[in-house]
Amino acid sequence: MSDTIRHLQLPLTEDDARGLRLGDVVTVTGRVFTGRSLFHIRAIEQELVPPIDFSEMNCFFHVGPVMQQAPDGWQVVSIEPTSSIRFERYGGAVVRKLGLRALIGKTTMGRGTAAALRDVGGVHLTKIGICGNLLRDQVRRVVDVHFLDELGKTEATWIFEVERFGPFFVDIDACGNNYFEALDEGIGQQLADVYESLGVPADFAYTEVNP
Amino acid sequence: MIPRATIAEAMYEAMRLAATTLPPDVEAALSRALEEESDPLARRHLEVSLENARAAAEGKGLVCADTGFPLFYVTAGGDTRVEGGFDALYRAAAEATARATADALLRPTMVDPLSRRNPGGNVGPGMPKVDLRFEGDGSGLEIIAAPKGGGSEIFGTFYRMMYPSDGEAGIVKFAIDCIRDGCYAGKICPPAIVGIGIGGTADLCMKLAKDAAVLRPVGRHHPDPAVAAIEQKLFAAARRLGLGPMGARGVSSVMAVHVETALTHTAALPVAVNAQCLVGRRWRAIISSDGDIQYTGELP
Structure with missing residues (x-):
């Protein structure tokens, strides 16, 4: 993890995205839009996307915010980034279709999305800690909401104006490298020792009941 | 009435x-994990999570x-x-x-x-x-x-019907593989409380795992020494994986491993895993x- 925080302006430029490295710690300032599973499925299977100029808003925040209606409009109660890896089936196609340069979420994404981010010039940013209340305080304004009636508050696409939103860290860079995949390779190499400490024989195999 | x-x-x-509000034993376990971790990202995951929970306790969010x-x-x-x-x-x-x-x-x-x-x-x-x-x-x-x-329930639920010949080696291999899988990229939100059910029917086995994860104070061992020994062995092994808070490099992939058992069929060895997240x-x-x-x- 980098010690310094880079403050990025949205929409993210290709140069800014390509200048980021794995482990860089960043915040973003500008407008983000939200979505989860139904955003991804509908965008690809039904060609249904909210009326947003994605060249001006290229940061997709994977989240189902907790929202409450107040007399003066919508209030954010808490916004906890959700696991991006669940969207991997459609992740690459959505990045290419909308030309996205920043995805913010929890966990990471797979090789398909990483390849799309490499081609488009974009990154995946992952959350640091459980941070939904801290992020809420960085939302300056709830700008708009799409698909609220059909999808409900959790899956709707909200548009937030955010300021120094984060920090997050870069887990997929614009070269398609993945922080967690690299970490997991090291863990795989230690696994034999871990099995040994548990008394699992090196040649252990589960009892097979099929041919 | x-x-x-x-x-x-x-x-x-x-x-x-x-x-x-974070339960007091969970908060204490997270504070202990923070003392143990040295990787800056692992530490930051815990510091932010504790700070976020304090805001919630003060009435500012969840x-x-x-x-x-x-x-x-x-x-x-x-x-x-x-x-x-x-x-x-x-x-x-x-x-x-x-x-x-x-x-x-x-x-x-x-x-x-x-x-x-x-x-x-x-x-x-x-x-x-x-x-x-x-x-x-x-x-x-x-x-x-x-x-x-969702993180812990969706990414941290596993079941395998094994057989008596798979023995304890099968149980602990399955459990540690599940822990590694769940901790990848922080899916189950580690440090997790990992519940393991052994025995029963398929549904009882999973219930044992979930009850072990959700209903037992963090780190309290099973009263049966043979069961407690499996808990201790898996806890130590999970700390050797090299995974810490939210899937970062570290030691505290788990806060605790809790095992519950029930009688099962003489032909069967069902094992279930259910994780509870760091909060x-x-x-x-x-x-x-x-x-x-x-x-x-x-x-x-």
Whole structure:
């Protein structure tokens, strides 16, 4: 993890995205839009996307915010980034279709999305800690909401104006490298020792009941 | 006779407290993990999570915005009487859940699995889930409200039917592989409380795992030394994986490993794993027979 925080302006430029490295710690300032599973499925299977100029808003925040209606409009109660890896089936196609340069979420994404981010010039940013209340305080304004009636508050696409939103860290860079995949390779190499400490024989195999 | 309104109030308040306050034993375990971790990212994950929980306890938000599956665990004594009969527990739980959702203490997260339609209040077939058990000859009610986060439930649930010949090696291999899988990129939100069920039928096995993850104080060992030995062995092995908070480099992939067992078929060795995430949300309401309610984050 980098010690310094880079403050990025949205929409993210290709140069800014390509200048980021794995482990860089960043915040973003500008407008983000939200979505989860139904955003991804509908965008690809039904060609249904909210009326947003994605060249001006290229940061997709994977989240189902907790929202409450107040007399003066919508209030954010808490916004906890959700696991991006669940969207991997459609992740690459959505990045290419909308030309996205920043995805913010929890966990990471797979090789398909990483390849799309490499081609488009974009990154995946992952959350640091459980941070939904801290992020809420960085939302300056709830700008708009799409698909609220059909999808409900959790899956709707909200548009937030955010300021120094984060920090997050870069887990997929614009070269398609993945922080967690690299970490997991090291863990795989230690696994034999871990099995040994548990008394699992090196040649252990589960009892097979099929041919 | 415990009034139904008292039960609904206790369920609401226990759910509110669970959604906004870290249980004391969980907070202590996270603080211990912070002392152990040296990787800057691993430490930051824990510092931020603790700070975020403090904000929630001060009335500014939620411990985690994924309030997940609304679960209620109810224990009644042999002499417990409930106004409207025990069926009233289901109605009280639905009422409490809908109210907590309307008050933005719970996110509307429960949807129809096929149409994906969201009824908006976390109430519908099977939800909120009410688990009822009878214990002792008391006349009160104990309710544990547990909003169980999606990360731990979705990415941290595993089951395998093994056979006697797979033995303890099979059990611990399966468990450690599940822990590694769940911790990848922080899917189950480590440091996790990992519950492991061994024995029973398939559904009982999974229930043992979930009860072990959700209903036992962090790190309390099973009273049977043979079971406790498996817990200790897996806990030590999980700390050797090289994985820490939220899947970063570190040691505290797990806060605790809890194992529960049940009798099973002589031909079978079912094993289930269910993880609870680092915020370990649950809060307990204790209702006396005359309707007094006490709340505590401590588990019995």
